[in-house]
Amino acid sequence: MGVLSKLTGGTRYAYITARVRGMKRRLLPKEMYPKLLNMEIPEITRLIEETEYKKDVDELARDYSGTDLVEHALSRNLAMTYRKLLDISTNEPHYLITEYLRQWDIWNIKTVLRGKYYGAVPEEILKSVVSAGQLRYRDITEIAKLESVDGVIAALSHTPYYPVLREYRGGMLSHVENELDKLYYARLLESLGDSEGEKLFLRFLRIEIDIKNIKNLFRLKRAGAERDAIMDTLIPGGFELGMDELVRLAAMSYQEFSKSIEGHSYWQAISSFVKDDMGSLRDVEVGLESYSMNYASRISHYYPLSILPVMEYMLSKKIEVDNLRIIVRGKATSLSMDIIKRHLVM
């Protein structure tokens, strides 16, 4: 049995990786972004209607128009794409994709909580919801209609995130949000076994944790946050930045921190942007996201029959949707082309 399963090991990923490669070919090419930057919103809507987003734009065109239509179509397409991955996978890949997509449950819970905290109307909240996790769009819609943050938390009492949510005692949501992120990664890391597929998934995940931690460290160091406040946001389980290293980095000044990060492989992606007097952190964040995408692309070539091509596709799709959203929002608020371009991950 062991020999047979070794001989047939690659087969369970052959189907899903072939499909993902087919889907990847339909992502927008990089050359498309400069063209989109020169267009107005109706032209962008028409152009994306000729791509994968056609069905979503057509179906939502009855209820929305302009920027709202594009935003809803992008969120819906992203959710449908992720759901398709769940539908076409079985066994180990299905399990890993399901667990990974729980990040959208966290995203949706955070979106609803923030919306309620700031008194946004349900329609406004639902614009940012991506129902790719285990919580269905219908459930999120119902939750978004509730009156208060406490009501939302009570409605989520059946979810695995309730132990964190019930600790909320009013006031700012940042602590709950940080704890939700930590819970998501802790659950994910705990649920992984020893199979080859799970080990590769773990590696991808730990790099993702490192990148999130570096982003948080940069943001909070620049804002002059205290060590304890910084530690509250950091997620354990990173690849290069273990807990000891994070504790050390959190205690440093901004200058010491940016010097110290030079020793890590992420530095090559951000070295040209990190300066003592940099105005915005966006270049650093874009650099880190590009690093993450390039890394995923590189390792998915090393292990073509594994979960990694699927992860790479999920990441690339999310980046495409984010880029389109940035372009549309940027155009809607009349930002200059250069500013929009700086925010795009390519």
Add this chain to the structure above:
Amino acid sequence: MAMDPFAAGMLAVGAGLAVGLAGLGAGLGEQAIGAAAVGAMAEDEKFFGKGLLMTVIPESIAIFGLVVALILLFLFNK
């Protein structure tokens, strides 16, 4: 001269193993290619021809097995 019945039997077993094991090997090779070809075709129908070609390539191993079996049965079994 008639062949020793034991040797003739062993030749038949050998021929059977040649076809059987070659078929098993081809099957193992084809399973991942077949799954990938179906996956690629599901995304793009134009991949049908290429997918079919890729899937049958390991069949050559089964044909080698068949040739070895025929040689055993017809050339040596005299």
